[in-house]
Amino acid sequence: MKNILIHCCCGPCSIYPFEVLQQKGFNIFAIYFNPNIHPLKEYLRRREAFIEVCKYFNVRYLCFDKDYNPQKYFQLINFRENNRCFYCYYMRLEKTFFIARRGKFDLFTTTLLYSKFQKHNMIFEIGRDLCSGSKIDFWYYDFREGWKIGQDKSKQLGIYRQEYCGCIYSEFDRFKKELMFE
Ligand code: SF4
Secondary structure (H helix, E strand, O other): EEEEEEEEEOOHHHHHHHHHHOOOOOHHHEEEOOOOOOOHHHHHHHHHHHHHHHHOOOEEEOOHHHHHHHHHHHHOOOOOOHHHHHHHHHHHHHHHHHOOOOOOOEEEHHHHOOOOOOOOOHHHHHHHHHHHHOOOOOOOHHHHHHHHHHHHHHHHHHHHHHHHOOHHHHHHHHHHHHHOOO
C-alpha cells in the first residue's frame, strides 16, 4: 500500500479526492496548510470543515496553524497580484513536499486539483519540479471529474462551503460588484 500526503485547501474540496484515494487503496495523510486564507475567521471556518471531512472519511490529519502567517503570504506575493496564484500554489506545495520527504511518503498531491477554478497545468508543473531528483512523486489526478459528487456530498453533510478562493484579492473579486460607486 502506498503512502500519500495530500494538501487540503478546505473541507468540500477534500471530499471527492478522499473518495478517489480510498478507492485506489492509498494510505492517506492529510494536511491543512493555507496561510493565503483571509481573514483568520475564514481560515478557522475552513479548518473546521476540513477536520469534519477527515473525521467522516477516517483520514489522519494535521493542521499547521503555527504557520498561519498572513505577513509571510503578502511578502511572498510582493505586489505581484497578477501572478499571485503561482506563488500561492508554490508555497503550499513546497511545504507539502518537504513534509512528504521528511515523513518518507511515496507520493503527494493536493485538493487544489478538485477545483474548476484553479490552474491545473501550473499546479502539475510545480509539483513535478519539486519532486525532480527525489524519491517522491507528485500524484496528478484530475479530481474535477467529481465536482458534482463532492458538491452534493458537502451539502448533504452540511459542510461549510466558502464563497471565494481564499486570499483577500479573491474576496475582492468575488464581492466587488456590491460596492456602491457614485
Ligand atoms: S486566488 Fe486562490 S490560489 Fe490564487 S492567490 Fe488567491 S487564494 Fe491563492
